Amino acid sequence: MEGGDHLAHERKKAQFDVEAMKIVWAGSRHAFEVSDRISKLVASDPAFRKDNRPMLSRKELFKNTLRKAAYAWKRIIELRLSEEEASKLRFYVDEPAFTDLHWGMFLPAIKGQGTEEQQQKWLPLAYKMQIIGCYAQTELGHGSNSSKWWPGGLGKISTHAVVYARLITDGQDHGVHGFIVQLRSLDDHSPLPGITVGDIGMKFGNGAYNTMDNGVLRFDHVRIPRDQMLMKVSQVSREGKYSQSNVPRQLVYGTMVFVRQTIVADASCALSRAVCIATRYSAVRRQFGSQNGGPETQVIDYKTQQSRLFPLLASAYAFRFVGEWLKWLYTDVTQRLQANDFSTLPEAHACTAGLKSLTTAATADGIEECRKLCGGHGYLCSSGLPELFAVYVPACTYEGDNTVLLLQVARFLVKTLSQLGSGKQPVGTTAYMGQVEHLMQCHCNVQKAEDWLKPAVILEAFEARSARMSVACAKNLSKFTNPEEGFAELSGDLVEAAIAHCQLIIVSKFIEKLQQDIPGKGVKQQLGVLCNIYALFLLHKHQGDFLSTGCITPKQAYLANEQLRALYSQARPNAIALVDAFNYTDHYLGSILGCYDGNVYPKLYEAAWKDPLNDSVVPDGYREYIWPMLKQQLRTARL
């Protein structure tokens, strides 16, 4: 079958209003319209072509990224795009670049930690791209006195950086503070005196994150003007006197709370993209196994394929909704901070750190699973999956290694439990800890598989598991005379308790989403199916936790799995429509396997001939290396 929509029969099976689901996915009609318009603008402009990336050398690749970034900026100005539209445009250009750090970290750091005066001086320059900034925190080795190493945009492009360094006045160390530092001349881009700066070298994967100039930076007697220390949290007077505003020191790390929140939202984009590719291809790909001489089985009909694919589809939606909620939490904490209410900062830190860790780990693993779900073709660059994985996987490390972040969550949980004794009622995402006595002894009330569809039953099981794991850690910690020693010794268990808590947050936010008014025929029902798949998949995967803490019985674990299988059957006819609801253009997907019309095989065949290796029938190197070898064999054979 040539041309046409090869997935039309799948689209007809949908039991819900796909257009309405697109709006739910986007977050609002307005967000949908902006996203739809800008993604099509990017897709239709040949200047944003990206299929040749894996073939380019690092230098060609990097120059191409600079060209695209400059062209994107030109279009943003010409079209007078709003900040929201401009940020969507950069998103759909889909190429990591120095601009990510400029807009995503440099500007937010100045906004969050600079005084009014500092903001007035630096923000207009940065907004007009008259200076380009990066965020320089990480060091080559341990400590804050070796060389900066890793900051994106630093290597070759940034003119300025927010540099994190220790502040020492009168021989007294005041800890890490942020400073705006000019790195390069605004005339000829050469490094300023005393500054050594460059790129740190090739990274994982061809193309992929090599469009970014992650850099190294050293200072030798560089003087930073006093008024370039970011002084919202603490100040140094003209006379060299150090003082602190009446705000928590942790605000110095506020940019990380912001970025981690955006990383959670981004996880749903990366995972949904991989899932869209794998779902469409699984419906196109047929294998043996039909009965009565009918068409061969679509691989999406294999239960094994469904049990690997549908939990990822459900996770993409779950991460979308928890990302939406996290954005709300971040906005809320920001407003409170402005009113000098710092009470929710520890929770915002724990939620952003924990959810960043959980969603990036699941997304990186999920992209790799999607590659395998596409069989051999998933390994081709034209599937889009190898590059997506290579670009995405460092999210498990940057903005805080995932294990380190889970340990931060664990500290928060242990602290929350320890405060129960003093009568402090936990609120927000730890409110359930207030019923710890009930959760320690409650029994799951599931007798038949369908009982697992009740939100209250799911919630209680997840709350009980999380509370019991945290309490077990707290009890074990209390056996140590030195708490830090205890924390280090039990860190493995603490990480697992943190994971249980974060999974509870994701499940509960999905359930809360379903309590909202969601318009559109069948939309809420489909989201209900996905929510149950997400929760029961986690329960099945971590049944060891649920069983060992006595939250459920082996029979109930068996029933959960039975229900999960039934849910996969319900999701099956809607699978293609559920990925169509992401509204991704073929340009953004960048995948032959995931193309909208499902016309995969002719496109794969055609793409193969475009590979530079097929430019000539006889390859370069044949005469030099292969021909003499063949001749040699010929002579040996004759002897």
Ligand SMILES: CCCCCCCCCC/C=C\CCCC(=O)SCCNC(=O)CCNC(=O)[C@H](O)C(C)(C)COP(=O)(O)OP(=O)(O)OC[C@H]1O[C@@H](n2cnc3c(N)ncnc32)[C@H](O)[C@@H]1OP(=O)(O)O
């Ligand atoms: C608008 C468009 C959006 C575009 C989005 C852009 C996205 C761009 C993506 C680009 C891609 C990559 C960018 C990557 C950038 C980076 O990686 S920057 C470097 C980030 N580095 C880290 O994350 C290091 C991880 N380590 C930590 O976070 C440590 O906690 C930290 C180094 C900050 C401090 O360590 P310590 O000094 O050892 O202190 P701790 O014991 O950890 O903490 C002390 C107390 O402070 C609390 N805390 C820690 N962090 C925060 C925080 N961020 N906010 C609030 N509070 C925090 C912690 O809980 C402790 O509290 P307690 O004393 O227990 O009450």
Ligand SMILES: Cc1cc2nc3c(=O)[nH]c(=O)nc-3n(C[C@H](O)[C@H](O)[C@H](O)COP(=O)(O)OP(=O)(O)OC[C@H]3O[C@@H](n4cnc5c(N)ncnc54)[C@H](O)[C@@H]3O)c2cc1C
């Ligand atoms: C692509 C990319 C882009 C980046 N961009 C930037 C940027 O723009 N700006 C910037 O400042 N930085 C940037 N970084 C650096 C990044 O933030 C750090 O790599 C990250 O915070 C992890 O720190 P590390 O590399 O020192 O890892 P390490 O801390 O050395 O981790 C190594 C191992 O030790 C373990 N470990 C470390 N500490 C503990 C502990 N306390 N307890 C238990 N286990 C522990 C970790 O789990 C990990 O397994 C980037 C990194 C990457 C990969």
